[in-house]
Amino acid sequence: MKTTRSSRLFTRAVGILPGGVDSPVRAFKSVGASPLFVKRAYGARLEDVDGNVFIDYVMSWGPLIHGHAPKGLVKALGDATKRGTSYGAPSPLEVEMGERVRELMPSLERVRFVSSGTEAAMSAVRVARAATGRDKIIKFEGCYHGHADGFLVQAGSGALTLGTPTSPGVTKAAAADTLIAKYNDLASVERVFKANRAKVAALCVEPIAGNMGLVPPADGFLQGLRDLCDRHGALLVFDEVISGFRAAPGGAQAVYGVTPDVTCLGKIIGGGLPVGAYGGKAEVMELVSPAGPVYQAGTLSGNPLAMTAGLWCLNQLKPKLYRTLADLGTRLAQGLATAAREAGIPLQVNAFGSLVTPFFTARRVRDYASATSADTDQYARFFRGMLARGIYLPPSQFEAWFLSAAHTRKDVDATITAARAVLRELGRE
Protein backbone atom coordinates (compact mmCIF):
# COMPACT_ATOMS: atom_id res chain seq x y z
CA MET A 1 0.00 0.00 0.00
CA LYS A 2 1.40 3.36 -1.05
CA THR A 3 1.28 5.98 1.70
CA THR A 4 3.76 8.60 0.40
CA ARG A 5 1.31 11.50 0.47
CA SER A 6 -0.19 10.61 3.83
CA SER A 7 3.29 10.31 5.34
CA ARG A 8 4.29 13.69 3.96
CA LEU A 9 1.09 15.29 5.28
CA PHE A 10 1.57 13.69 8.67
CA THR A 11 5.07 15.17 8.93
CA ARG A 12 3.61 18.61 8.23
CA ALA A 13 0.65 17.97 10.52
CA VAL A 14 2.77 17.18 13.60
CA GLY A 15 4.50 20.51 13.05
CA ILE A 16 1.25 22.40 13.54
CA LEU A 17 -1.37 20.14 15.22
CA PRO A 18 -0.50 18.40 18.51
CA GLY A 19 0.18 14.80 17.50
CA GLY A 20 -0.82 15.68 13.94
CA VAL A 21 -4.57 15.30 14.56
CA ASP A 22 -7.49 17.27 15.97
CA SER A 23 -8.84 14.40 18.06
CA PRO A 24 -6.60 11.73 19.60
CA VAL A 25 -8.64 8.72 18.43
CA ARG A 26 -7.68 9.55 14.85
CA ALA A 27 -4.01 8.90 15.49
CA PHE A 28 -2.76 5.40 14.71
CA LYS A 29 -0.42 5.48 17.71
CA SER A 30 -1.99 2.56 19.58
CA VAL A 31 -1.83 0.34 16.49
CA GLY A 32 1.77 1.21 15.65
CA ALA A 33 1.17 3.13 12.44
CA SER A 34 0.67 6.67 11.22
CA PRO A 35 -2.72 7.99 10.14
CA LEU A 36 -3.98 8.11 6.58
CA PHE A 37 -5.25 11.43 5.29
CA VAL A 38 -8.63 11.28 3.65
CA LYS A 39 -9.31 12.83 0.28
CA ARG A 40 -12.97 11.94 0.08
CA ALA A 41 -15.62 9.53 1.29
CA TYR A 42 -18.77 8.16 -0.30
CA GLY A 43 -21.19 5.43 0.76
CA ALA A 44 -19.20 2.98 2.88
CA ARG A 45 -15.91 3.98 1.25
CA LEU A 46 -13.00 6.10 2.36
CA GLU A 47 -10.37 7.19 -0.18
CA ASP A 48 -7.03 8.50 1.06
CA VAL A 49 -4.76 11.05 -0.55
CA ASP A 50 -2.63 8.25 -2.08
CA GLY A 51 -5.66 6.83 -3.86
CA ASN A 52 -6.17 3.79 -1.58
CA VAL A 53 -9.83 2.94 -1.15
CA PHE A 54 -11.15 1.27 2.03
CA ILE A 55 -14.37 -0.20 3.34
CA ASP A 56 -14.92 2.10 6.31
CA TYR A 57 -16.04 0.81 9.72
CA VAL A 58 -15.18 3.99 11.61
CA MET A 59 -17.81 6.06 9.79
CA SER A 60 -16.72 9.23 11.57
CA TRP A 61 -17.11 7.34 14.89
CA GLY A 62 -20.87 6.95 14.68
CA PRO A 63 -22.76 9.83 13.07
CA LEU A 64 -23.01 8.38 9.57
CA ILE A 65 -25.81 5.82 9.86
CA HIS A 66 -26.82 6.63 6.26
CA GLY A 67 -23.27 6.34 4.94
CA HIS A 68 -20.89 9.02 3.67
CA ALA A 69 -22.33 11.87 1.60
CA PRO A 70 -25.82 10.52 0.89
CA LYS A 71 -27.28 12.37 -2.11
CA GLY A 72 -30.35 13.75 -0.33
CA LEU A 73 -28.24 15.20 2.48
CA VAL A 74 -25.74 16.79 0.11
CA LYS A 75 -28.58 18.46 -1.79
CA ALA A 76 -30.38 19.64 1.35
CA LEU A 77 -27.15 21.16 2.67
CA GLY A 78 -26.39 22.85 -0.64
CA ASP A 79 -29.83 24.45 -0.67
CA ALA A 80 -29.59 25.46 2.99
CA THR A 81 -26.18 27.11 2.53
CA LYS A 82 -27.64 29.52 0.00
CA ARG A 83 -30.04 30.76 2.69
CA GLY A 84 -27.20 31.54 5.10
CA THR A 85 -24.98 29.42 7.34
CA SER A 86 -25.80 30.90 10.73
CA TYR A 87 -28.30 33.50 11.92
CA GLY A 88 -27.73 33.97 15.61
CA ALA A 89 -31.52 34.20 15.79
CA PRO A 90 -34.15 31.49 15.98
CA SER A 91 -35.12 29.62 12.81
CA PRO A 92 -38.09 27.34 12.06
CA LEU A 93 -35.63 24.47 11.58
CA GLU A 94 -34.85 24.34 15.30
CA VAL A 95 -38.53 24.00 16.18
CA GLU A 96 -39.07 21.30 13.60
CA MET A 97 -35.94 19.47 14.68
CA GLY A 98 -36.86 19.69 18.37
CA GLU A 99 -40.32 18.30 17.71
CA ARG A 100 -38.85 15.54 15.56
CA VAL A 101 -36.47 14.50 18.34
CA ARG A 102 -39.34 14.39 20.83
CA GLU A 103 -41.45 12.31 18.44
CA LEU A 104 -38.67 9.74 18.29
CA MET A 105 -37.74 9.98 21.99
CA PRO A 106 -40.77 11.10 24.01
CA SER A 107 -38.79 11.39 27.27
CA LEU A 108 -37.26 14.58 25.84
CA GLU A 109 -40.17 16.86 26.70
CA ARG A 110 -37.83 19.81 26.20
CA VAL A 111 -34.55 19.81 24.31
CA ARG A 112 -31.61 22.20 23.96
CA PHE A 113 -29.36 21.93 20.91
CA VAL A 114 -25.62 22.34 21.30
CA SER A 115 -22.67 21.60 19.00
CA SER A 116 -21.12 18.42 20.40
CA GLY A 117 -21.70 15.45 22.65
CA THR A 118 -19.20 16.86 25.11
CA GLU A 119 -21.28 20.01 25.50
CA ALA A 120 -24.45 17.97 25.86
CA ALA A 121 -23.06 15.81 28.68
CA MET A 122 -21.43 18.67 30.53
CA SER A 123 -24.60 20.76 30.35
CA ALA A 124 -26.78 17.83 31.42
CA VAL A 125 -24.72 17.54 34.59
CA ARG A 126 -25.06 21.27 35.29
CA VAL A 127 -28.84 21.19 35.04
CA ALA A 128 -29.03 17.97 37.09
CA ARG A 129 -27.03 19.66 39.86
CA ALA A 130 -29.33 22.66 39.72
CA ALA A 131 -32.44 20.48 39.78
CA THR A 132 -31.32 18.47 42.81
CA GLY A 133 -29.23 21.02 44.70
CA ARG A 134 -26.51 18.35 44.95
CA ASP A 135 -22.92 18.29 43.65
CA LYS A 136 -21.78 14.73 43.04
CA ILE A 137 -22.23 12.58 39.97
CA ILE A 138 -21.68 8.88 39.40
CA LYS A 139 -20.14 7.56 36.21
CA PHE A 140 -18.96 4.14 35.14
CA GLU A 141 -15.48 2.86 34.57
CA GLY A 142 -14.98 2.60 30.80
CA CYS A 143 -17.86 4.92 29.85
CA TYR A 144 -17.05 8.13 27.99
CA HIS A 145 -19.08 11.29 28.17
CA GLY A 146 -16.87 13.72 26.30
CA HIS A 147 -13.91 15.62 27.66
CA ALA A 148 -15.40 18.01 30.24
CA ASP A 149 -13.24 18.11 33.39
CA GLY A 150 -15.67 16.28 35.66
CA PHE A 151 -15.77 13.26 33.36
CA LEU A 152 -12.00 12.76 32.97
CA VAL A 153 -11.92 10.87 36.21
CA GLN A 154 -11.12 7.39 37.46
CA ALA A 155 -11.66 5.66 40.76
CA GLY A 156 -9.16 6.93 43.31
CA SER A 157 -7.90 5.26 46.47
CA GLY A 158 -11.13 6.24 48.19
CA ALA A 159 -13.11 4.92 45.26
CA LEU A 160 -16.46 5.17 47.02
CA THR A 161 -16.08 8.79 47.91
CA LEU A 162 -13.56 10.50 45.65
CA GLY A 163 -12.50 10.38 42.00
CA THR A 164 -9.04 11.30 40.75
CA PRO A 165 -8.23 13.03 37.42
CA THR A 166 -7.23 10.88 34.43
CA SER A 167 -5.76 13.89 32.66
CA PRO A 168 -3.30 16.53 33.77
CA GLY A 169 -5.05 19.88 33.82
CA VAL A 170 -8.13 18.51 35.56
CA THR A 171 -8.11 19.77 39.12
CA LYS A 172 -8.55 17.50 42.11
CA ALA A 173 -11.54 19.63 43.01
CA ALA A 174 -13.23 18.97 39.65
CA ALA A 175 -12.58 15.25 39.99
CA ALA A 176 -13.63 15.06 43.63
CA ASP A 177 -17.31 15.34 42.77
CA THR A 178 -17.20 12.39 40.38
CA LEU A 179 -17.77 8.91 41.79
CA ILE A 180 -16.96 5.78 39.86
CA ALA A 181 -18.97 2.55 39.68
CA LYS A 182 -18.59 -0.65 37.67
CA TYR A 183 -20.64 -1.20 34.52
CA ASN A 184 -23.13 -4.06 34.72
CA ASP A 185 -22.57 -4.25 38.48
CA LEU A 186 -25.56 -2.85 40.37
CA ALA A 187 -24.02 -3.69 43.75
CA SER A 188 -21.12 -1.33 42.98
CA VAL A 189 -23.62 1.45 42.24
CA GLU A 190 -25.54 0.80 45.42
CA ARG A 191 -22.33 0.98 47.48
CA VAL A 192 -21.49 4.38 45.98
CA PHE A 193 -24.98 5.72 46.63
CA LYS A 194 -24.91 4.49 50.23
CA ALA A 195 -21.52 6.06 50.92
CA ASN A 196 -22.80 9.39 49.55
CA ARG A 197 -26.31 9.71 50.90
CA ALA A 198 -28.26 12.73 49.61
CA LYS A 199 -25.17 13.97 47.75
CA VAL A 200 -25.59 12.50 44.27
CA ALA A 201 -27.21 14.77 41.67
CA ALA A 202 -27.01 12.41 38.72
CA LEU A 203 -25.91 9.03 37.55
CA CYS A 204 -24.56 9.17 33.98
CA VAL A 205 -24.42 6.04 31.90
CA GLU A 206 -24.05 4.93 28.32
CA PRO A 207 -27.08 2.62 28.25
CA ILE A 208 -25.22 0.62 25.60
CA ALA A 209 -21.56 1.19 26.33
CA GLY A 210 -19.54 1.95 23.21
CA ASN A 211 -16.35 3.52 24.46
CA MET A 212 -14.57 0.50 25.96
CA GLY A 213 -15.47 -1.36 22.81
CA LEU A 214 -19.11 -2.39 22.62
CA VAL A 215 -20.55 -3.67 25.91
CA PRO A 216 -24.35 -4.03 26.04
CA PRO A 217 -26.14 -3.74 29.39
CA ALA A 218 -26.83 -6.98 31.27
CA ASP A 219 -30.46 -7.98 31.84
CA GLY A 220 -32.05 -5.69 34.40
CA PHE A 221 -29.02 -3.39 34.71
CA LEU A 222 -30.70 -0.25 33.35
CA GLN A 223 -33.92 -0.83 35.28
CA GLY A 224 -31.80 -1.38 38.38
CA LEU A 225 -30.14 2.00 37.81
CA ARG A 226 -33.56 3.61 37.40
CA ASP A 227 -34.68 2.13 40.72
CA LEU A 228 -31.50 3.16 42.56
CA CYS A 229 -31.77 6.73 41.23
CA ASP A 230 -35.39 6.93 42.35
CA ARG A 231 -34.58 5.56 45.77
CA HIS A 232 -31.71 8.03 46.27
CA GLY A 233 -33.29 11.09 44.65
CA ALA A 234 -30.73 11.33 41.83
CA LEU A 235 -31.47 11.99 38.18
CA LEU A 236 -30.79 9.20 35.71
CA VAL A 237 -28.87 10.59 32.72
CA PHE A 238 -28.60 8.41 29.65
CA ASP A 239 -25.71 9.37 27.42
CA GLU A 240 -27.15 8.19 24.12
CA VAL A 241 -24.60 10.00 21.98
CA ILE A 242 -23.83 6.66 20.30
CA SER A 243 -26.96 4.62 21.00
CA GLY A 244 -29.46 7.39 20.23
CA PHE A 245 -31.08 6.74 16.83
CA ARG A 246 -28.70 3.78 16.37
CA ALA A 247 -29.98 1.10 18.76
CA ALA A 248 -33.47 2.02 17.48
CA PRO A 249 -35.13 5.25 16.33
CA GLY A 250 -36.00 5.81 19.99
CA GLY A 251 -32.53 4.86 21.23
CA ALA A 252 -31.59 2.41 23.98
CA GLN A 253 -34.35 3.82 26.18
CA ALA A 254 -36.91 2.50 23.68
CA VAL A 255 -35.16 -0.86 23.32
CA TYR A 256 -34.93 -1.50 27.07
CA GLY A 257 -38.08 0.34 28.14
CA VAL A 258 -36.27 2.37 30.79
CA THR A 259 -36.96 6.11 30.85
CA PRO A 260 -34.16 8.45 31.93
CA ASP A 261 -34.74 11.93 33.37
CA VAL A 262 -32.23 13.51 31.02
CA THR A 263 -30.76 12.26 27.74
CA CYS A 264 -27.60 13.38 25.94
CA LEU A 265 -27.49 13.13 22.17
CA GLY A 266 -24.80 13.66 19.54
CA LYS A 267 -23.31 11.94 16.52
CA ILE A 268 -26.29 10.68 14.43
CA ILE A 269 -28.41 13.67 15.47
CA GLY A 270 -26.19 15.87 13.31
CA GLY A 271 -25.91 13.58 10.31
CA GLY A 272 -22.17 14.39 10.11
CA LEU A 273 -22.40 18.03 11.12
CA PRO A 274 -21.58 19.26 14.63
CA VAL A 275 -24.76 18.79 16.65
CA GLY A 276 -25.40 17.66 20.18
CA ALA A 277 -28.47 17.96 22.34
CA TYR A 278 -29.64 17.36 25.87
CA GLY A 279 -33.19 17.13 26.97
CA GLY A 280 -35.61 15.49 29.32
CA LYS A 281 -38.36 16.23 31.76
CA ALA A 282 -39.91 19.67 31.28
CA GLU A 283 -39.52 20.54 34.98
CA VAL A 284 -35.78 19.89 34.74
CA MET A 285 -35.12 21.45 31.34
CA GLU A 286 -37.16 24.57 32.11
CA LEU A 287 -34.34 25.42 34.53
CA VAL A 288 -32.12 26.12 31.52
CA SER A 289 -31.61 29.75 30.57
CA PRO A 290 -33.51 31.82 29.47
CA ALA A 291 -36.50 29.83 30.80
CA GLY A 292 -34.64 29.39 34.09
CA PRO A 293 -31.41 30.34 35.89
CA VAL A 294 -29.00 27.61 34.64
CA TYR A 295 -26.69 29.30 32.18
CA GLN A 296 -25.76 27.54 28.94
CA ALA A 297 -25.32 29.12 25.52
CA GLY A 298 -23.75 28.64 22.06
CA THR A 299 -23.01 30.98 19.14
CA LEU A 300 -23.54 28.24 16.56
CA SER A 301 -26.09 26.14 18.50
CA GLY A 302 -28.99 25.05 16.32
CA ASN A 303 -27.49 26.72 13.27
CA PRO A 304 -29.40 26.13 10.02
CA LEU A 305 -26.82 23.84 8.38
CA ALA A 306 -26.57 21.60 11.41
CA MET A 307 -30.35 21.46 11.81
CA THR A 308 -30.83 20.75 8.10
CA ALA A 309 -28.42 17.83 8.22
CA GLY A 310 -29.92 16.54 11.45
CA LEU A 311 -33.48 16.72 10.19
CA TRP A 312 -32.62 15.02 6.93
CA CYS A 313 -30.84 12.27 8.86
CA LEU A 314 -33.64 11.69 11.39
CA ASN A 315 -36.28 11.72 8.67
CA GLN A 316 -34.63 8.72 6.97
CA LEU A 317 -34.74 6.48 10.04
CA LYS A 318 -37.15 3.75 8.96
CA PRO A 319 -37.74 0.43 10.78
CA LYS A 320 -36.45 -1.46 7.75
CA LEU A 321 -33.07 0.25 8.08
CA TYR A 322 -32.63 -1.25 11.56
CA ARG A 323 -33.53 -4.74 10.38
CA THR A 324 -31.03 -4.50 7.53
CA LEU A 325 -28.31 -3.16 9.83
CA ALA A 326 -28.94 -5.84 12.45
CA ASP A 327 -28.68 -8.55 9.78
CA LEU A 328 -25.38 -7.12 8.60
CA GLY A 329 -24.13 -6.79 12.17
CA THR A 330 -24.98 -10.41 12.98
CA ARG A 331 -23.37 -11.59 9.75
CA LEU A 332 -20.19 -9.66 10.50
CA ALA A 333 -20.03 -10.78 14.14
CA GLN A 334 -20.57 -14.44 13.28
CA GLY A 335 -18.10 -14.28 10.41
CA LEU A 336 -15.40 -12.84 12.66
CA ALA A 337 -16.09 -15.35 15.43
CA THR A 338 -15.92 -18.28 13.02
CA ALA A 339 -12.73 -17.01 11.39
CA ALA A 340 -11.09 -16.68 14.81
CA ARG A 341 -12.16 -20.16 15.87
CA GLU A 342 -10.71 -21.63 12.68
CA ALA A 343 -7.45 -19.78 13.30
CA GLY A 344 -7.33 -20.86 16.94
CA ILE A 345 -7.37 -17.27 18.20
CA PRO A 346 -9.40 -16.38 21.29
CA LEU A 347 -11.89 -13.71 20.24
CA GLN A 348 -15.03 -12.44 21.97
CA VAL A 349 -17.32 -10.67 19.55
CA ASN A 350 -19.85 -8.30 21.10
CA ALA A 351 -22.61 -7.12 18.78
CA PHE A 352 -25.74 -5.02 19.02
CA GLY A 353 -27.53 -4.08 15.81
CA SER A 354 -25.10 -2.09 13.70
CA LEU A 355 -22.41 -2.04 16.41
CA VAL A 356 -19.71 -4.70 16.65
CA THR A 357 -16.48 -5.10 18.63
CA PRO A 358 -14.23 -8.15 18.44
CA PHE A 359 -12.13 -8.35 21.61
CA PHE A 360 -8.91 -10.35 21.51
CA THR A 361 -9.55 -12.15 24.76
CA ALA A 362 -10.92 -15.49 25.95
CA ARG A 363 -13.03 -13.77 28.63
CA ARG A 364 -16.65 -12.77 28.15
CA VAL A 365 -16.59 -8.97 27.91
CA ARG A 366 -19.20 -7.31 30.10
CA ASP A 367 -17.32 -4.48 31.85
CA TYR A 368 -14.12 -2.46 31.85
CA ALA A 369 -11.99 -5.12 33.55
CA SER A 370 -12.91 -7.82 31.04
CA ALA A 371 -12.62 -5.40 28.09
CA THR A 372 -9.11 -4.42 29.13
CA SER A 373 -8.10 -8.07 29.35
CA ALA A 374 -7.93 -7.90 25.53
CA ASP A 375 -4.54 -8.30 23.85
CA THR A 376 -3.99 -4.87 22.30
CA ASP A 377 -0.80 -5.94 20.49
CA GLN A 378 -2.77 -8.60 18.70
CA TYR A 379 -5.46 -6.08 17.82
CA ALA A 380 -2.76 -3.78 16.42
CA ARG A 381 -1.46 -6.58 14.18
CA PHE A 382 -5.01 -7.40 13.11
CA PHE A 383 -5.70 -3.73 12.36
CA ARG A 384 -2.59 -3.38 10.18
CA GLY A 385 -3.35 -6.59 8.31
CA MET A 386 -6.91 -5.48 7.63
CA LEU A 387 -5.82 -2.02 6.52
CA ALA A 388 -3.41 -3.57 4.03
CA ARG A 389 -6.39 -5.52 2.67
CA GLY A 390 -8.56 -2.44 2.22
CA ILE A 391 -10.53 -2.53 5.47
CA TYR A 392 -10.45 0.59 7.63
CA LEU A 393 -11.11 -0.33 11.28
CA PRO A 394 -11.01 1.82 14.40
CA PRO A 395 -7.33 2.27 15.29
CA SER A 396 -7.97 0.99 18.82
CA GLN A 397 -9.19 -2.23 20.41
CA PHE A 398 -11.58 -0.28 22.63
CA GLU A 399 -13.94 1.15 20.04
CA ALA A 400 -17.10 0.00 18.31
CA TRP A 401 -17.21 -0.70 14.59
CA PHE A 402 -20.05 1.11 12.87
CA LEU A 403 -22.18 -0.23 10.05
CA SER A 404 -24.31 2.04 7.90
CA ALA A 405 -27.08 1.88 5.33
CA ALA A 406 -24.35 2.11 2.70
CA HIS A 407 -22.64 -1.15 3.75
CA THR A 408 -23.67 -4.18 1.71
CA ARG A 409 -23.56 -7.91 2.32
CA LYS A 410 -20.77 -7.97 -0.22
CA ASP A 411 -18.78 -5.47 1.85
CA VAL A 412 -19.30 -7.53 4.98
CA ASP A 413 -18.33 -10.77 3.22
CA ALA A 414 -15.18 -9.12 1.82
CA THR A 415 -14.37 -8.00 5.36
CA ILE A 416 -14.80 -11.51 6.73
CA THR A 417 -12.60 -12.93 3.96
CA ALA A 418 -9.89 -10.42 4.83
CA ALA A 419 -10.27 -11.18 8.53
CA ARG A 420 -9.95 -14.91 7.88
CA ALA A 421 -6.63 -14.35 6.11
CA VAL A 422 -5.27 -11.98 8.76
CA LEU A 423 -6.36 -14.14 11.70
CA ARG A 424 -4.81 -17.20 10.06
CA GLU A 425 -1.51 -15.32 9.85
CA LEU A 426 -1.80 -14.27 13.48
CA GLY A 427 -2.55 -17.87 14.44
CA ARG A 428 0.69 -19.01 12.84
CA GLU A 429 2.87 -16.42 14.62
Ligand SMILES: *Cc1c(COP(=O)(O)O)cnc(C)c1O
Ligand atom coordinates in the same frame (compact mmCIF):
# COMPACT_ATOMS: atom_id res chain seq x y z
C1 LIG B 1 -18.61 10.63 21.23
C2 LIG B 1 -19.22 10.61 22.55
C3 LIG B 1 -19.33 11.78 23.35
C4 LIG B 1 -18.68 13.07 22.97
O1 LIG B 1 -19.21 13.63 21.82
P1 LIG B 1 -18.33 14.70 21.01
O2 LIG B 1 -19.26 15.17 19.94
O3 LIG B 1 -17.13 13.97 20.51
O4 LIG B 1 -17.97 15.78 21.96
C5 LIG B 1 -20.05 11.70 24.52
N1 LIG B 1 -20.61 10.55 24.92
C6 LIG B 1 -20.52 9.42 24.19
C7 LIG B 1 -21.21 8.19 24.67
C8 LIG B 1 -19.80 9.41 23.00
O5 LIG B 1 -19.68 8.27 22.32
